[in-house]
Amino acid sequence: MRTKFDEQLEFLNTELIQMGALCENAIASAAKALLEGDDELATAAIALEGEIDQKEREIETLCLKLLLQQQPVARDLRTISSALKMITDMERIGDQAADISEITRLQNIKTSDSKLHINEMALATIKMVTDSVTAFVNRDLDLARSVIVYDDVVDDLFDKVKGDLIQLIEQKKSDGEYAIDLMMIAKYFERIGDHATNIAEWVEFSITGRHKEGQTV
Amino acid sequence: MKRTLFSGIWAFTLLTVFATSAALSLAVYGRASGALREATRREAESISGALRLAGSAYAAQLEKDPQEGSVCILKAGGGVLYDSGGGETVSSGGEAAVADAWKNGSGEAAFASSLPGKREVSCARRLSDGAVLLVTNHGNGLLLTMVSLLPATLPAAALFLLLAAVFARRKRKTAAAAISALDLENPLANDTYEELSPLLIRIQKQNRELWEKTERNNKRRAEFSAVTQHMREGMxxxxxxxxxxxxxxxxxxxxxxxxxxxxxxxxxxxxxxxxxxxxxxxxxxxxxxxxxxxxxxxxxxxxxxxxxxxxxxxxxxLLLDVTDKQNAEQMRREFSANVSHELKTPLTSISGYAEMIKEGLVQPRDVPEFAGRIHEEAGRLILLIEDIMKLSRLDEETARPPKEQVELLSLSRSVSERLAAQAKDAAVSLSVSGGEGTVWGARRVLEEMIYNLVDNAIKYNRPGGSVQVTVIPGEDAVSLSVKDTGIGIPQEERERVFERFYRVDKSRSKQRGGTGLGLSIVKHGAAFHGAKLEMSSKEGVGTAVRLRFAAGGRKI
Structure with a gap:
């Protein structure tokens, strides 16, 4: 009985890694599409969203089945409940990567504007998502905590992008559509950073039993 | 184990107790029946004596418990004179004794009694009046004797069984302790019951087989991992x-x-x-x-x-690192694209000029000028093809030029003499300095390398600049450097200038001439001689290229 349960937990783990890999790919494609103006990659990122949603439903079903049939306690319960929370964040990352790609496809943004901080922000966000998934895969508490701390970097970059855009508008160097699109994308990146932070927090929870340095569950 | 041990010991104890009691009963029975016979005989004697003295009146006084036995007097003519049992007591054994007494005066007989499990002993005596006295006594049979002994044997049996159980338990414990205390790693080193040694020997044998098998597996695994650990391919x-x-x-x-x-x-x-x-x-x-x-x-x-x-x-x-291959592929593709482009440009001009002349669009007095241009372009083409041929010669492993002792300083001097006119045209001062340094190499290739380096240094210089060739012979290395005061090469391009057709100046303007293959030839030549090629450059200040050869010797 126990070995069967262990097998199912292992399966849950690999499913989560797969979903994480899909998210990484989605955000990396979306960012590359934005920075290099690659329309194909943008389409790929949008296609990945469907796949990520599908995966979320599968993992959700698996988690509920495990909860009902095995009635796990202690660490197993933590693993499953944090998995349930994590997939929600991953699914949001997928959605936002698709949203970024949709804006990219409108072609309002020219790749020659790469001097802006949005470039840096995209790379920082990719790093956060990758690190949070890696922290989950390797059960790496330190890496998870570094992701949580790194969120400030992305937040700072968001402010910088905002500053860049305000300057552009003041100097009348850009039309409104461009500035607003870029603003939206920056916000999406910022949100993705938050979701990556959440994932890292759930990783921390599943290892230590503490969420956000709060109460023990 | 426990059950079989206990039941075995108990069965054996019971058997012993039973056999002992049977033997005992037999002895007791033999002795008792002898005593009974003697007592019967004595009784018969005493009764017959009494009857002789007191006459038949005594007979009336005779009495006997029927459980113990009986006394009866039989008349000579037949019929019973007296019987303690009331006339029923003369049994077949008794009759045999009586018949003896009639004949011989006395008779005895022993036989199974009519009472269950008992035996009878009869003794007959002929009295003086001719009658016969028959005394019969009952005694215990063998079985009854045994039963009578039971009160003694049963407690004894119980005691033995108890003792046997205690003993078996103790033995079992010590044996189990001895077995569990065995050192199975070194079975033969144990000092224990010798009954265990066949088992220990077998264990020892199995241990050895197991060890050999593990060893073989370990060795095989070690071999496998040694092979895979050092594979360049990932597996x-x-x-x-x-x-x-x-x-x-x-x-x-x-x-x-x-x-x-x-x-x-x-x-x-x-x-x-x-x-x-x-x-x-x-x-x-x-x-x-x-x-x-x-x-x-x-x-x-x-x-x-x-x-x-x-x-x-x-x-x-299986994972293969194909980065180098991919990069080489990329370079080859670029090379083919470049070479066709480089070859096509002069040919287009040649073809264009020739066509104009053919169509008669050129004034006869302009023809020499056009022919001159065609000649110039054809010269460029020849130069280019020569360079490509030199490169491919260096690429060819088999067609390597022969090596000899070459002195670099004099070689540099002769090269700079050849380029002196060009330097003068470009208003660049050209100087060669240093000491004599001999290396082992191909003179033609070395000359080509120096030529290309100095040629580049002049071409990419500014008017009034200088080019300095220095040969420094060292203990184990000879270095040759060409330093200019030219336009320099940007940091990020420094690696790429050695690629074929690569030019820092993207417009590929022909004003400076050259094929774009010069530094590539230098790089290949350096590789051919096993020399180290270093480049330092500062944009707008100048470039220095240094070649370090192994000194004089025949190393390579």
């Missing part, structure tokens, strides 16, 4: 669930996995690239396939093959 073996069975260091490096033990872990924890996942999924379905993974600018060709054997399924992943 990963996965089981049916895509968990790692074995993975060599190259594979870890190629997959970008941090140090750690991945044995038994899912391949996803090593690398979660979607392309790799797709490959594994295909291989799980029994399909062989391969794909190119790109990670951190490295290209890695992954081949996945299913390993199917009955129920066991696995996947073999």
């Amino acid at each position: 990963v073996l996965l089981d049916g669930k895509a968990c790692v069975l074995s993975m060599n260091p190259s594979a870890m490096e190629l997959l970008g996995a941090p140090e750690g033990d991945y044995q038994g872990k899912h391949i996803l924890t090593v690398n979660r690239d979607l392309a790799l996942q797709g490959l594994i999924r295909k291989a799980e379905k029994g399909e062989s396939c391969q794909r190119l993974l790109t990670r951190d600018g490295r290209h890695c060709l992954v081949m996945a093959g299913p390993v199917l054997r009955k129920e066991e399924a696995g996947i073999l992943l």
Whole structure:
């Protein structure tokens, strides 16, 4: 009985890694599409969203089945409940990567504007998502905590992008559509950073039993 | 173990007790029956004596408990004179004794009694009046004797059984303790009951077989891992669930996995690239396939093959680092594109001028000028093709020019003399300095290299600048440097200038001339001589190229 349960937990783990890999790919494609103006990659990122949603439903079903049939306690319960929370964040990352790609496809943004901080922000966000998934895969508490701390970097970059855009508008160097699109994308990146932070927090929870340095569950 | 031991010991104890009591009963019985016979005889004597003295009147006084026996007097003519039992007591044994007495005066007989389990002893005497006295006594039979002994034997049996149980228990414990105390690693080193030695010998034999088998397996595994550990190709073996069975260091490096033990872990924890996942999924379905993974600018060709054997399924992943190959491919493609472009440009001009002349669009007095241009372009073409041929000669491993002792300083001098006019045209001062340094090399190639270096230094210089060639002979190296005060090369281009047709000046303007192959020839020549090629440059200040050859000797 126990070995069967262990097998199912292992399966849950690999499913989560797969979903994480899909998210990484989605955000990396979306960012590359934005920075290099690659329309194909943008389409790929949008296609990945469907796949990520599908995966979320599968993992959700698996988690509920495990909860009902095995009635796990202690660490197993933590693993499953944090998995349930994590997939929600991953699914949001997928959605936002698709949203970024949709804006990219409108072609309002020219790749020659790469001097802006949005470039840096995209790379920082990719790093956060990758690190949070890696922290989950390797059960790496330190890496998870570094992701949580790194969120400030992305937040700072968001402010910088905002500053860049305000300057552009003041100097009348850009039309409104461009500035607003870029603003939206920056916000999406910022949100993705938050979701990556959440994932890292759930990783921390599943290892230590503490969420956000709060109460023990 | 416990049960068989106990029942065995108990059965044996019971048997012993039974046999002992049987023997005892037999002895008691023999003695008792002898005593009974004697007593009967005495009784008969005493009664017959009394009857002789007191006459038949005494007979009336005779009495006997029928359980013990009987007394009766039989008249000579037949009929019973007296019987203590009331006339029923004369049994067949009694009759035999009486018959003896009639004949011989006395008779005895012993036989089974009519009472259950008893025996009778009869004794007959002829009296003086001719009558016969018959005395019969009952005694216990063998079985009854035995039964009568039971009160003694039963407690004894119980006691023995108890003792046997205690003894068996003690023995069992000591034997078990001895067995569990055995050192099974070194069975023969044990000092224990000798009954155990066959077992110990067998264990020893099995131990040795086991050890040999493990040793053989270990050796085989060590060989396997020694081979895979040092493979340049990455190799990963996965089981049916895509968990790692074995993975060599190259594979870890190629997959970008941090140090750690991945044995038994899912391949996803090593690398979660979607392309790799797709490959594994295909291989799980029994399909062989391969794909190119790109990670951190490295290209890695992954081949996945299913390993199917009955129920066991696995996947073999082979990883090859094809970055260099990919880059070489890229360079070759660029080279072909460049060479065709470089060849086409002069030809287009030639063809254009020739066409104009052919169509008569050129005034006869302009023809020499056009012909001059055609000549010039054709010269460029020849120069270019010569350079390409030189390069391919250096590429060809077989057609290597012969080597000899070459003195670099004099060679540099002769080269600079050849270029003196060009330097003068460009208003660049050209000087050669240093000491004599001899290297082992191909004179023609070395000359070509120096020529190209100095030629570049003059071409990419500013008017009034200088070019300095220095030869410094050292203990084990001769270095030759060409320093200019020219336009310099930007940092990020420094590697690429040695590529064929690569030019810092993207417009490829022909005003400076050259084929774009000069530095490439230098690089190939340096590689041919095993020389080290260094370049330092500062934009707008100048460039220095230094070649370091192994000194004089025949090294290479």
